[in-house]
């Protein structure tokens with residue numbers, strides 16, 4: 844049977860995961876207003892330095908959904924690219940996250956919080972938000988965090 848035959852015969856179309864990557868550069872300082880200066884220094888160490896430090900972040904956004912028969916796509920990756928660009932990259936690229944992004948004025952700019960923030964930005968802006976499966980953020984080559992909306 845041909846691939847298209849399988850697509851047409853199945854009750855449900857194949858479920859496929861698609862990922863779009865993007866990069867942005869930003870600076871931040873790990874500091875929690877809920878902790879004393881001493882506790883901040885103890886917990887965050889060099890990342891609590893008053894003048895901050897920078898990262899070249901790599902973002903991976905994954906959608907999960909059925910392959911539509913008429914388009915052969917789960918979601919147009921070009922459209923996903925535009926959403927990521929307008930609602931995440933423009934907001935964060937070449938910014939001081941703690942000062943330029945409202946949310947991080949009161950929430951520590953850890954990669955965990957960045958992932959959750961980006962997840963909600965995407966939910967608000969995707970035309971099919973139910974397809975959002977995972978937001979993964981590489982803060983460095985060694986530090987990788989992902990969020991699945993739980």
Ligand SMILES: Nc1nc2c(c(=O)[nH]1)N=C([C@H](O)[C@H](O)COP(=O)(O)OP(=O)(O)OP(=O)(O)O)CN2
Nearest residue numbers: 873890896898952953954955982983984985986988
């Ligand atoms: N749970 C988390 N821990 C840490 C986070 C975070 O977001 N969540 N972030 C940091 C810092 O922002 C820091 O800049 C990371 O730097 P570092 O640990 O130096 O990471 P590198 O991969 O660049 O260097 P290594 O020497 O390989 O660790 C810290 N913790």
Ligand SMILES: [Zn+2]
Nearest residue numbers: 871890896898
């Ligand atoms: Zn950092």
